[in-house]
Amino acid sequence: MAEFICFPALQSKTRAGLDAYLEDGGYQSLKTALDRLQPAEVAAEVKASGLRGRGGAGFPTGMKWGFLPKQTEKPVYLVCNADEGEPGTFKDRDLLRYAPHQLIEGMLLTCFAIGARIGYIYIRGEFLEEAAAVNRALDEARGAGLLGRDILGRGLDVDLHVHMGAGAYICGEETALLNSLEGRRGLPRTKPPFPAVVGLYGCPTIINNVETLAAVPPIVGHGADWYRALGTEKSPGTKLFSVSGHVERPGVYEVRLGTPFLQLLEEDCGGMKGGRRLKVLIPGGSSVPMLTAAEAATLKLDYESCLEHGTMLGSGAVIVLDETVSVPEVVRNLAHFYAHESCGQCTPCREGTHWMHTILERVLAGRGKSGDLDLLLDICQHVSFRTICALGDAATGPVKSGISKFRNEFEALVHA
């Protein structure tokens, strides 16, 4: 069963205020760190914990922080990625609503560790209620001497600000987010240079997902060994999974990494909706290759098992689809998403996502041509890894996996 070890507020879903957070031991990690630890020691603890970025790419957090220049005249910025937009993902929304102080404490610890005095929380524009919850928490923290100058009388100066997006999935990509935060269109930048070196306003910048930053207080509070022991050797700790689709009890569950998928499905989510049969599992958000029911049966929820199954853990968005779905219809739905969200600056992505969607529309309308399936796969070849950001490649995930694993469903449409 899901236990809510690192994110207890997601269990009760009511205790978002400062008093409740303090009662549950909130801001103790920050106090301990400011009293007893050097910034480098906080960073070392996070590195030792093996925490990996929870925004999708799974990059080791401690290692990312280590990419900051050792000496710099420029200010260092921390940016929290709360643009949550990967289809199937809704965990950050719960953290913003129910655990805003844990996020703030995580950001303060991170600012302390990396030497940042200003942090921005980039929240997707539709999240008005969530932004209001975070702003309330920021006001409370400021009133309690937990934000601003000389935090807790221990000499730390940090200010955190909410910045709202305005509707564009691509702004979840970290460099597009930086452009958006600077007041521009959200176009991804070419890397290198990486944001840790040249980021916001040209300054060294660390960008982390909401869940990543919210995991820092329990790690600093209980120690890296405690955190590691919650997961597996190579996928330490716990992770939030957003489960949607055809299950009895969809929702956000905290899971020890390495837990079998079927356990999450049966014990936490109450099994398949209406007792129908599993057909397709998308384990990590719409960008990752889909799995068949047989593949899903042996899947464990960790980074390695996902890789062994030819897919990815991504943002932990588990989309469960039963035997009533048509796979070509699923693939068309996602192809529309990517065609709509491509920022258009790379030709392979702009054209490729458009054509994949157009061809799938024609296949589903019964006007498909015999070469269409191979054409779709060929387009995927021309998009993958030839673009500035990962959206282009992501768009090929559902198309390639859908056609290769459920080809007969597509062929039935083309030949019909």
Add this chain to the structure above:
Amino acid sequence: MAFTFTTEERQEIERILARYPEPMSATIPLLHLAQGRLGWVSPEVVDEVARVLELPRIHVADVVSFYTMFQRKPVGRHRISVCRTLSCHVLGGHEILEYLRTRLQLGEARSGTDPRGLFTLEEVECLAACGTGPVLLINGVYHEGLTVPGLKLLLDKLEGLDAPLIAPGSGGTDAAPGGPANG
């Protein structure tokens, strides 16, 4: 019609500008502020934001065109944004969309405003509430786990109300009796 920020809004703008080392960062926040009052981003709003931030007009116009939440045309009294992405779709989101298209008499169009100017329908991508689909926003407020009969009741009530647009960025409460079905 000329658009100028009010004295109160000017004070809010000062607070916004204080958050950033570069005024350009206030572009999106100021557009939200203006759209919150006007309901859309008119060409005059673009002029005013450019003037206040001392930016080229084309910069602001470019930004407006990039982000889907900025309306470049006036909208109906109530703006309905329906999620069309996978998790909502398989839980009946497409039926919600079909119902709305019929009710708003949109004909062949997938989105648009009904003849009386009451409701504007738009399709949007995943709203990050997939566990409680189908999901839609009415004037920026989430309504989750919707059914067609539930939506019908909601819109019937809204039709009888002279409710103002909810300001994006205000975090305002729902104008609709019945309230959002969050959680």
